[in-house]
Amino acid sequence: MITRRNALKSALFASMAAPALIRTASAEEAKPAVAAGEDLSKLPRRKVKLARPPFVHEHDQVAKGGPAIIEFTMTIEEKEIQIDDEGTMFQAMTFDGSVPGPLMVVHEGDYVELTLVNPETNTMPHNIDFHSSTGGLGGGALTLINPGEQTVLRWKATRPGTFVYHCAPGGPMIPWHVVSGMNGAIMVLPREGLKNDKGEPVKYDRVYYVGEQDFYVPKDADGNYKRYSDPGESYADTVEVMNGLVPTHVVFNGAAGSLTGENALKSKVGETVLIVHSQANRDTRPHLIGGHGDYVWETGKFNNPPEKDLETWFIRGGSAGAAIYTFLQPGLYAYVNHNLIEAVNLGATAHFQVEGEWNNDLMQQVVPPSPISQG
Numbered sequence: 001m002i003t004r005r006n007a008l009k010s011a012l013f014a015s016m017a018a019p020a021l022i023r024t025a026s027a028e029e030a031k032p033a034v035a036a037g038e039d040l041s042k043l044p045r046r047k048v049k050l051a052r053p054p055f056v057h058e059h060d061q062v063a064k065g066g067p068a069i070i071e072f073t074m075t076i077e078e079k080e081i082q083i084d085d086e087g088t089m090f091q092a093m094t095f096d097g098s099v100p101g102p103l104m105v106v107h108e109g110d111y112v113e114l115t116l117v118n119p120e121t122n123t124m125p126h127n128i129d130f131h132s133s134t135g136g137l138g139g140g141a142l143t144l145i146n147p148g149e150q151t152v153l154r155w156k157a158t159r160p161g162t163f164v165y166h167c168a169p170g171g172p173m174i175p176w177h178v179v180s181g182m183n184g185a186i187m188v189l190p191r192e193g194l195k196n197d198k199g200e201p202v203k204y205d206r207v208y209y210v211g212e213q214d215f216y217v218p219k220d221a222d223g224n225y226k227r228y229s230d231p232g233e234s235y236a237d238t239v240e241v242m243n244g245l246v247p248t249h250v251v252f253n254g255a256a257g258s259l260t261g262e263n264a265l266k267s268k269v270g271e272t273v274l275i276v277h278s279q280a281n282r283d284t285r286p287h288l289i290g291g292h293g294d295y296v297w298e299t300g301k302f303n304n305p306p307e308k309d310l311e312t313w314f315i316r317g318g319s320a321g322a323a324i325y326t327f328l329q330p331g332l333y334a335y336v337n338h339n340l341i342e343a344v345n346l347g348a349t350a351h352f353q354v355e356g357e358w359n360n361d362l363m364q365q366v367v368p369p370s371p372i373s374q375g
């Protein structure tokens with residue numbers, strides 16, 4: 001008989017077996033690579049205090065000075081979170097306590113130096129795969145840590161753009177950890193800042209990070225969402241739902257409603273906002289209802305000129321895109337995944353609350369709703 005405990009054990013074994021071998025090999029390979037690299041001792045070091053999404057830590061858009069080593073620390077937290085307003089509870093796995101993990105910002109040519117901590121109170125091994133880094137499973141091979149361990153990974157940010165990072169501890173643990181919330185994004189800015197399609201500088205007044213997450217929550221015989229005491233207990237049931245490929249929730253920033261109402265994103269008419277949008281597992285199609293993407297890096301990679309005047313853009317599962325918009329009208333804007341079933345019924349909706357003066361030239365109600373005139 002396959003008990004939950006056995007299922008978890010075999011899953012954990014599958015997760016541990018391959019990466020454990022890789023870790024041994026890669027640790028040795030890492031030595032000559034470091035020796036052959038630049039002398040990093042002369043580079044300045046800067047410590048960054050990460051911000052909880054949708055907010056982003058302080059950063060310069062145009063780099064001041066040459067490359068630096070940018071130090072980050074992230075603590076992995078396994079914790080139960082509420083993911084909708086019906087009170088559905090979910091055993092999440094997180095980078096730094098939030099779904100998604102924080103947006104990290106550096107400049108092209110900088111070195112990212114991450115201290116990753118897996119506290120003893122966690123139940124599972126974790127690691128981090130940076131899509132923006134080069135080699136060693138994106139760092140996954142060098143960062144697999146058990147509860148009670150920490151590790152430091154350094155990599156050079158050679159490609160400008162927005163990129164996903166996620167946990168990838170091997171085998172079936174990979175998709176499970178990702179859809180449990182262990183993903184986030186990094187933005188590698190060009191040293192001279194962003195440019196439009198003509199190569200002219202583009203600046204933003206605010207930046208928000210929206211991490212879209214698909215959740216697969218099992219139901220009991222009565223159709224109610226089940227609650228579990230820890231991630232391991234939920235594993236066997238959750239995999240069954242996952243393998244059906246139909247998410248029960250598609251949300252922004254960890255829960256339905258996390259960016260609406262009181263938590264609406266704020267802006268003003270005339271302000272230019274950069275929205276970084278990631279989806280680590282599944283395709284999505286952001287749309288700002290009543291607004292546009294003035295410049296959109298759909299694939300998120302800043303060496304490619306942005307597209308202009310988009311209505312909806314496409315973020316491939318496993319990537320992060322960036323869109324810039326200057327608000328022209330005040331009001332409440334919904335920012336949605338334009339699969340509207342996912343936006344309205346499953347949770348993928350955020351709000352922008354924009355202050356300022358209405359522009360009648362752009363839109364005016366000529367006749368308010370009234371009875372149909374006769375004759």
Ligand SMILES: [Cu+2]
Binds near residue numbers: 125126169177
């Ligand atoms: Cu993990």
